[in-house]
Amino acid sequence: MANQQQPNKTQAGTNVQQVRQQNAQAAQGQQQFGAEFATETDAQQVKKQNQQAEAKKNQNS
Known part of the structure; x- marks a missing residue:
């Protein structure tokens, strides 16, 4: 009697x-969180910006 369970x-x-x-x-x-950020990021643009930053860094040193 003490161990009566209701379904679910x-x-x-x-x-x-x-x-x-x-x-x-x-x-x-x-899933929505990950997809939202993935679609907002342009990988090519990021690579281009990284290259430009690296070039500027090399010019300044």
Whole structure:
């Protein structure tokens, strides 16, 4: 009698479905975060700026 569990609940009373949903939302948020920054960065532009900075550094020394 003391060990009666409701479906989708752990022994501690955690709602399993709710935890799965929160985990799915968290994973989705991470993907959006990474994709957002990847699309905003132009790799060629960054390389060009790095080359220009290196050239200026060499001229000044």
